[in-house]
Amino acid sequence: MISSMSVAIVWFRKSLRLDDNPALLQVCSDPSIQSVLPIYILDPEIHGKSFEKIGYARIRFLLESLEDLSTRMNEKLGQKLLFAQGNPHEILSALARILGSDLCLLTSDYCSEPYGRILTDKIEHSFQEGFSQSKVCFHQATHTLLDIEATTADPTFKNPKNMKDILRIFHSRFGTDGNGFLQTPEPQSAPTSLQPLPGDFDPLTHPETARFFISDISGIWVPPSLKESMVPSPFKGGETEGLDRLKRKVSQQTDFVNSFRKPKTFSTNDPANPLEPSTTGLSPYLSVGCLSVRRLWKEVEACNRGCEHTQPPESLHGQLLFREMFYLLSRSVPNWDQDLDNPMCKPIHWGEKDENKLEAWTNGDTGFPFIDAMMRQLEATGWMHHLGRHAVSCFLTRGQLWQHWKTGRDLFERNLIDSDWALNNANWLWLSGVAPFSMPYFRLYNPCPDGKSSLNAETSTARFIKHWIPELKDFPAKYVYEPHLAPQSAQAEAKCIIGSDYPNPIVDRKEAAKQNLAKFKASLQA
DNA sequence: TGATAGTTGTGTAC
DNA sequence: GTACACAACTATCA
Numbered sequence: 145m146i147s148s149m150s151v152a153i154v155w156f157r158k159s160l161r162l163d164d165n166p167a168l169l170q171v172c173s174d175p176s177i178q179s180v181l182p183i184y185i186l187d188p189e190i191h192g193k194s195f196e197k198i199g200y201a202r203i204r205f206l207l208e209s210l211e212d213l214s215t216r217m218n219e220k221l222g223q224k225l226l227f228a229q230g231n232p233h234e235i236l237s238a239l240a241r242i243l244g245s246d247l248c249l250l251t252s253d254y255c256s257e258p259y260g261r262i263l264t265d266k267i268e269h270s271f272q273e274g275f276s277q278s279k280v281c282f283h284q285a286t287h288t289l290l291d292i293e294a295t296t297a298d299p300t301f302k303n304p305k306n307m308k309d310i311l312r313i314f315h316s317r318f319g320t321d322g323n324g325f326l327q328t329p330e331p332q333s334a335p336t337s338l339q340p341l342p343g344d345f346d347p348l349t350h351p352e353t354a355r356f357f358i359s360d361i362s363g364i365w366v367p368p369s370l371k372e373s374m375v376p377s378p379f380k381g382g383e384t385e386g387l388d389r390l391k392r393k394v395s396q397q398t399d400f401v402n403s404f405r406k407p408k409t410f411s412t413n414d415p416a417n418p419l420e421p422s423t424t425g426l427s428p429y430l431s432v433g434c435l436s437v438r439r440l441w442k443e444v445e446a447c448n449r450g451c452e453h454t455q456p457p458e459s460l461h462g463q464l465l466f467r468e469m470f471y472l473l474s475r476s477v478p479n480w481d482q483d484l485d486n487p488m489c490k491p492i493h494w495g496e497k498d499e500n501k502l503e504a505w506t507n508g509d510t511g512f513p514f515i516d517a518m519m520r521q522l523e524a525t526g527w528m529h530h531l532g533r534h535a536v537s538c539f540l541t542r543g544q545l546w547q548h549w550k551t552g553r554d555l556f557e558r559n560l561i562d563s564d565w566a567l568n569n570a571n572w573l574w575l576s577g578v579a580p581f582s583m584p585y586f587r588l589y590n591p592c593p594d595g596k597s598s599l600n601a602e603t604s605t606a607r608f609i610k611h612w613i614p615e616l617k618d619f620p621a622k623y624v625y626e627p628h629l630a631p632q633s634a635q636a637e638a639k640c641i642i643g644s645d646y647p648n649p650i651v652d653r654k655e656a657a658k659q660n661l662a663k664f665k666a667s668l669q670a
Numbered sequence: 671t672g673a674t675a676g677t678t679g680t681g682t683a684c
Numbered sequence: 685g686t687a688c689a690c691a692a693c694t695a696t697c698a
Binding site: 305307405408457586 | 678
């Protein structure tokens, strides 16, 4: 650096937003800081060198979110967001070396995942050793309501396993107001200004950093087939859309919020728009941090105040409480994403992989239209309804195909736009029946739900299935769940012969379920 | 020690 | 539409 000044780096990590962003606010509110480098780093460890680690829908959602963050920073704060690609430790160290004594602060948000924590520790250590002039601040409780580190480090902490446990933790940490509402932290508004970039340092041209930095988001390489491969999505990435969706689906929908019961949500899809979910659809925005969970909690609370409303576990607050519970467990339970040495994973003998079954499940060619429709929707849009996720994961594991839950977990991780390490592993542990949550292993989801099933209502009209499996579009609704049972004449009339135009069922669902139940039991007793 | 409950089951009889 | 049988886990609580 040529002239002496106080520079801060704001590293946007899991909070791609201006609203309720503690790292950003810390810099804005510090008058001693003269200039700021706001940075987002594409990390090959997380995204792959050329995005090979995440699916198209996730890439698209992430890029849209970054573009929106960049635009908002420009418009609202008059500041440019810098993009870099590479190892964050390497890049931040290079910046610290160049800025030298001018660098007074590196600030960012918390990441609970094993890789994220290792990275955080490494950066903190390096700065202490080599760049002690600069303060390093990783704000806790940026992605969750609870401070995950402080909560799990408390000597009285015990792994929460149900709604009662997590409510107890919330009550003890936050307390309640006179009306019985939990006093969760208040979200903070976005800043209105931000210090400028350092005048005499441009990381894009500096010889030590030029190779990492990209001039703007359009310079990020994406797979050429990305654009053609995608169908229209109701989820556009970014804080702008996240806040708008929050308003549309929560703040302006008091009745919907107050009567929200998660298990009942499959039946209320918008018939005019089969892509729009029946739930709030806010999870992708929480996942990349376009939306603050504190903001969402308070908006739901505002609807609840003074009105009759549903309660956890089924309510929207209940859903957020489970999210917190899974974050705590993902931090406190060793080997959370493994079956070995994971005290929350029962030792089930899943046996060898069956590539044919896995391929059929992945591609939506199992011959079970309900399952296939869900899987094709996932592939095309990166979204699947909550109960659909239950059905396909049960089907893949303890239900019909007897394949290891980690295989399904990996596909979800790659493709879901609300992909989240802590939650994805938790849900697969739960749904495959291996976790000691309240999932009796003999309770199965029927892959061919009839009119009375909890999975039913919307799909009983067959609209959902016909949308995603056009082969069946002229099939009589009566046979649409089990088309192989339709008489040949009906198949011919619908121009879809089962076995050639659409596959026969990959397994006998009842026979497979019976055998798998026995295998599960045998594993537990072994 | 026995009863009960656990975010969201399914199938059949009436 | 409701009631109940099915199958039968585990942790917790009285």
